[in-house]
Amino acid sequence: MTVILEAVHVSKSFPRRGGVLRRQLGAVQAVERVSLALGTGESLGLVGESGSGKTTLAKLFIGLLRPTEGEVLVRGASWFRLRGGERLAARRTVQFVFQDPMNSLNPRMTVEEALSEPLSIHRLAAGASRRARVDALLELVRLSTSYRRRLPRELSGGERQRVGIARALAVEPAALICDEPIASLDVSVGAQILELLRALCRERRLALLFISHDLRAVASLCRRIAVMREGKLLELAPTEQIVNRPGHPYTTLLLRSAELDLDQA
Amino acid sequence: MSTPLLTVENLSVSYQGRGEEAVRAVEGVSFTVEPGEVLALVGESGCGKTSVALALTRLLPSSAAVSGRVTIDGLNTLEAAADSLRAIRGGTIGYVFQDPAASLNPVLTIGEQLVEAITLHTEARGASAGHLAVEWLQRVGIVSAEERLHAYPHEFSGGMQQRVCLAMALAAQPALLVADEPTTALDVTVQVQILRLLRDLQRSLRLSVLLISHDLTVVERIAHRVGVLSAGRLVELGPTDQVLRQPQHPYTAQLLQYRNMISLRPNHQ
Ligand SMILES: Nc1ncnc2c1ncn2[C@@H]1O[C@H](COP(=O)(O)OP(=O)(O)OP(=O)(O)O)[C@@H](O)[C@H]1O
Ligand SMILES: Nc1ncnc2c1ncn2[C@@H]1O[C@H](COP(=O)(O)OP(=O)(O)OP(=O)(O)O)[C@@H](O)[C@H]1O
Ligand SMILES: [Mg+2]
Ligand SMILES: [Mg+2]
Numbered sequence: 001m002t003v004i005l006e007a008v009h010v011s012k013s014f015p016r017r018g019g020v021l022r023r024q025l026g027a028v029q030a031v032e033r034v035s036l037a038l039g040t041g042e043s044l045g046l047v048g049e050s051g052s053g054k055t056t057l058a059k060l061f062i063g064l065l066r067p068t069e070g071e072v073l074v075r076g077a078s079w080f081r082l083r084g085g086e087r088l089a090a091r092r093t094v095q096f097v098f099q100d101p102m103n104s105l106n107p108r109m110t111v112e113e114a115l116s117e118p119l120s121i122h123r124l125a126a127g128a129s130r131r132a133r134v135d136a137l138l139e140l141v142r143l144s145t146s147y148r149r150r151l152p153r154e155l156s157g158g159e160r161q162r163v164g165i166a167r168a169l170a171v172e173p174a175a176l177i178c179d180e181p182i183a184s185l186d187v188s189v190g191a192q193i194l195e196l197l198r199a200l201c202r203e204r205r206l207a208l209l210f211i212s213h214d215l216r217a218v219a220s221l222c223r224r225i226a227v228m229r230e231g232k233l234l235e236l237a238p239t240e241q242i243v244n245r246p247g248h249p250y251t252t253l254l255l256r257s258a259e260l261d262l263d264q265a
Numbered sequence: 266m267s268t269p270l271l272t273v274e275n276l277s278v279s280y281q282g283r284g285e286e287a288v289r290a291v292e293g294v295s296f297t298v299e300p301g302e303v304l305a306l307v308g309e310s311g312c313g314k315t316s317v318a319l320a321l322t323r324l325l326p327s328s329a330a331v332s333g334r335v336t337i338d339g340l341n342t343l344e345a346a347a348d349s350l351r352a353i354r355g356g357t358i359g360y361v362f363q364d365p366a367a368s369l370n371p372v373l374t375i376g377e378q379l380v381e382a383i384t385l386h387t388e389a390r391g392a393s394a395g396h397l398a399v400e401w402l403q404r405v406g407i408v409s410a411e412e413r414l415h416a417y418p419h420e421f422s423g424g425m426q427q428r429v430c431l432a433m434a435l436a437a438q439p440a441l442l443v444a445d446e447p448t449t450a451l452d453v454t455v456q457v458q459i460l461r462l463l464r465d466l467q468r469s470l471r472l473s474v475l476l477i478s479h480d481l482t483v484v485e486r487i488a489h490r491v492g493v494l495s496a497g498r499l500v501e502l503g504p505t506d507q508v509l510r511q512p513q514h515p516y517t518a519q520l521l522q523y524r525n526m527i528s529l530r531p532n533h534q
Contacts, residue, residue, distance in 0.1 A: 017415060025412070049452045050406075050424025099423045099450065102364045149283065153326070157363040157446065158310030158479075180423065183449040184363070186479035187523040189310045213424070213452035253454060 001039035004175045004207045005061055005094065009033045009070035011231075012056050030056040032231040033070065038175060041205040043197070045218035045239070047254060048228030054211045055099055057228070058179050061209065062096045092122050095173035099180045099211075101160040105152040111138070111163055112148040118170045137166040142192055158185045165193065169200075175207040176200075182217060194221050215254045219243055227251050269297035269336075270441055270473045271321070276333035278316045278325065278497075287330075290316040292497040294333075298441065301471035303463070305484040305505070307520065308494035314477045315363055317494070318443050321475075322354050338440060356386045359439030361447045363477075365427040369418040375402070375429055376414030379436055386437035401432040406458050424450040431459065435466065445477045460487050481524050485509055493517045 011034075013027040031053045038044055038061075048054050059065040060072050063079030071078045074090045082090055098104035105114055115134045119125045125133050135145050141162035152160055161184050168176060178197070182190040198221055200206040212218050218225055219239050226236040227248060235247045246252045278291035291313040298304045306314050319325045321335050322342055335342045338357050342350060354360070362368040370378055379398035383389050389397050395414075402410035405428035418426055427450045434442060442463075448456045464487060466472040478484055484491055484505065491508040493501040493516065501514045512518040 014420065047452070050450065050455050051422045055422060100364065100366045102367045154280065156311045156315060180450060184446060186309050187481070187520060191523050213450070254452065
């Protein structure tokens with residue numbers, strides 16, 4: 001296994017503002033000294049409560065946010081030291097699926113344009129072969145090819161999410177960071193997407209970081225699970241261990257969620 | 266039985282595509298929601314759930330053709346004048362849209378947006394509206410609510426934005442809440458807190474809820490009745506227990522079967 005992405009003691013804090021004048025009162029530690037490596041063919045799950053820092057960690061991983069401390073390495077090189085061609089190559093290596101599909105798709109680009117664009121940026125396919133590639137991508141995420149000419153706002157929520165997944169897969173990345181990729185999908189389509197990701201890890205040696213609040217989906221897909229809370233990595237262990245011998249009360253709570261009773265205080 | 270708060274009769278929605286054939290998203294759907302009732306709509310991605318929700322108060326784009334009859338608290342919304350519709354939107358009927366980030370205003374603080382919803386639809390003004398805003402943020406589980414009031418939407422996480430949308434809809438004290446996938450971004454601990462809040466409001470204020478969710482566990486926890494949509498048609502409608510225990514339609518059975526496929530047992534060999 002080759003390490004593709006590695007976070008080394010990364011932290012990210014945001015200014016904390018208060019009062020009507022929004023004076024800076026201090027800082028929100030969204031991610032605090034997290035170290036995590038992701039290798040080829042590996043599926044790593046990241047779970048944690050709302051606001052625990054999962055999306056922030058994902059944005060650090062893809063070089064979208066600059067860490068306030070520590071660094072993230074892509075194939076051994078820090079994101080913020082890459083220049084020109086190296087950076088473009090790294091951008092192709094690491095793809096992501098955002099939590100919020102409406103904001104990640106260009107509202108004026110049709111489905112076909114959204115899927116062709118990365119192919120042309122990275123000069124991967126042109127003409128008829130690009131068209132065939134777009135069709136294959138649509139099929140991968142279970143969308144009919146009749147959707148080619150639709151705009152994002154002409155799709156349902158789950159369809160938009162699937163276009164986001166297809167776009168990330170278009171360039172055959174070595175690593176994929178997915179932020180709640182199946183949250184807006186019903187169980188049947190969700191299960192198919194899980195199956196697709198599983199096959200990519202197994203057959204194409206994709207390195208996958210799968211963020212979800214759904215511990216069931218994570219456990220069925222991932223070999224290792226990381227649990228975050230208040231910006232910190234609470235535990236990181238093989239799935240079997242997390243599920244059978246959770247090391248932290250929060251993890252236990254997640255596991256026992258099905259038993260949580262609405263009428264209990 | 267009381268008169269329904271919401272009556273939907275023979276609702277159909279089709280979208281006129283550019284170049285392509287019209288998309289028939291909803292076909293002949295009928296159901297009611299009683300005061301204090303939680304009705305869930307479930308179904309596969311793209312089956313027409315959001316289209317139904319938006320059609321209720323004519324929020325669909327102009328490319329959509331809508332037919333049928335919708336009555337909310339006595340008002341025939343598909344025929345009503347634009348201002349009487351505007352008056353019930355955000356008032357009698359509150360929405361939590363499927364895409365929370367897109368439904369918040371990026372240039373107003375969370376507090377400004379909440380206070381606006383409160384002053385527009387309730388008697389509260391000034392400081393008391395401000396207090397209510399803090400209270401609603403607390404009720405949806407936002408910690409340090411008072412301080413967070415001055416944050417902008419982009420400074421909130423996905424799940425926090427989703428909860429703000431719910432707080433805004435509820436703060437206007439609607440009689441009917443239409444919530445389109447309101448808990449997708451929430452982990453179970455927060456999700457249970459939100460469902461508890463909805464149940465409390467449903468019991469104490471007789472809030473009615475049209476809940477759209479693909480999460481059958483959520484549906485099971487809170488809905489009195491469930492409607493199953495498949496390719497735009499309502500293929501099954503009945504009490505939650507009955508629909509989830511003895512599904513009548515093959516599609517419903519399939520939904521339940523898929524749910525059991527995803528288990529805690531690792532399946533990555
Ligand atoms: N741009 C920002 N400015 C200020 N604070 C921010 C910003 N982005 C995130 N935060 C804060 O950092 C913390 C972590 O947010 P993050 O989005 O990483 O959480 P998350 O685990 O993805 O949550 P969710 O499951 O709800 O999506 C939150 O308290 C959030 O309010
Ligand atoms: N503006 C539009 N123009 C054309 N087709 C549309 C438009 N909006 C939605 N559709 C189509 O109508 C159908 C129903 O969409 P709708 O958004 O109601 O589905 P949904 O049940 O909410 O799905 P999801 O669970 O994925 O959000 C889908 O096939 C979608 O592609
Ligand atoms: Mg997030
Ligand atoms: Mg929808």
